[in-house]
Amino acid sequence: MASDPLSDLHASRAARHVFAYLRSRGGSMRLGPLLCGLAMDERAFVEAINELNERYWINIVWRRANPGTSGDEESRPLAEVHRLCTTRFGRKTYRATRAAD
Numbered sequence: 001m002a003s004d005p006l007s008d009l010h011a012s013r014a015a016r017h018v019f020a021y022l023r024s025r026g027g028s029m030r031l032g033p034l035l036c037g038l039a040m041d042e043r044a045f046v047e048a049i050n051e052l053n054e055r056y057w058i059n060i061v062w063r064r065a066n067p068g069t070s071g072d073e074e075s076r077p078l079a080e081v082h083r084l085c086t087t088r089f090g091r092k093t094y095r096a097t098r099a100a101d
Contacts, residue, residue, distance in 0.1 A: 011055060014040065014048040019057055019090065027086040034084065049084065057090025 011019070021038055022029055035045060052058045061082045 011051060014044050015051045018048045019052055022084060023086055028083055030083045031081050056087055059085045059087055
């Protein structure tokens, strides 16, 4: 059960940071503005996105696949991601609050 993402109660700090930023911006963002706003290392960002997707906190919306390519989401590059959207489960599980400025 250690490999089950839902068995651990807490997501990593980077994953919580990405989710809080995504939620504070309305729950749906394209990748470019999200990466610019977070100013995270790309490797840490990809790990956080994968963790959030495994926990069902976000949905990855892919661009339409080219007709001659396989539609397997696992093998598609990050450049083909259209946007990231929070899920109802993620919003309920982690109540992100924005710090008062």
